[in-house]
Amino acid sequence: MTDPDTFVETITEDNQTALSRLGSSKSLYADTGGDIDTEPVLEATADAEYAAWQTFSAWADDESNDEVQAAFETTAEEERDHYETVDEKLAADDYEPRATPQLHEYLRERDDTVERVGAFVGRILASQRSKNQVVGYFVGDADPQTASLFREFGADLDDQLERAKSLLETVCETDDDRDRAEDAAAGAIEAAYDEYAESLEAMGANPKPVC
Numbered sequence: 001m002t003d004p005d006t007f008v009e010t011i012t013e014d015n016q017t018a019l020s021r022l023g024s025s026k027s028l029y030a031d032t033g034g035d036i037d038t039e040p041v042l043e044a045t046a047d048a049e050y051a052a053w054q055t056f057s058a059w060a061d062d063e064s065n066d067e068v069q070a071a072f073e074t075t076a077e078e079e080r081d082h083y084e085t086v087d088e089k090l091a092a093d094d095y096e097p098r099a100t101p102q103l104h105e106y107l108r109e110r111d112d113t114v115e116r117v118g119a120f121v122g123r124i125l126a127s128q129r130s131k132n133q134v135v136g137y138f139v140g141d142a143d144p145q146t147a148s149l150f151r152e153f154g155a156d157l158d159d160q161l162e163r164a165k166s167l168l169e170t171v172c173e174t175d176d177d178r179d180r181a182e183d184a185a186a187g188a189i190e191a192a193y194d195e196y197a198e199s200l201e202a203m204g205a206n207p208k209p210v211c
Contacts, residue, residue: 002172002181004165011121011185018193021207023129028137030199030207031130041137042090043098045150048127049083050097051104052076058108065113067170071163075120078156085149106191110184117167118181122188124161130192131157 012019021027031048032040056076063069087095100108103123110116131154138147172178197207 002168002178004168007168015189018189019129022126027130027133030196034203046086047097049079051100052079053083055104055107068113068167071167075160082153102195103192114171114177114180115184117171118184119188121164122185124157126189126192128157
């Protein structure tokens, strides 16, 4: 049986550089295409929340493990609520989410329960970093109400991590299971980081320095 706390610690330590950069001030610059203003920040957040809703809904629909299915359903409901909340704050009444983030393209390619649970952990760890930057933006923009809203989203991510750790205990029965879950978690973080780096490089910015 896999110790979930050790699993999360290992993934965090092994991917420390990528996670640190995803949690840097450059993450919003990358997510908004260099346009760090309220509407682009909200749109980037809406895109991410919508993609998460769709990903976890699809996972729940074809998951055979009852406990895992229930966890994905709960997560999909949370992400749907997040998306709808952000959508209501957008200036455009008819905003349509844009291209699927590379992180969720990676997640949707996982069709094995163990890999999905591992990738779920990686997605949460990456999202926690980027969410903190969104909170920081609205604190700096003197909008404490919206900052508080995104702190609540962050609290949901904390709950999701506890949910994911419980699933690790359920599905990782062998060393091979644990290894596959670790690879999937690292892959999710790598997918998020690759898009971050590619976005910055396309704008002529260096993704490496943490700022």
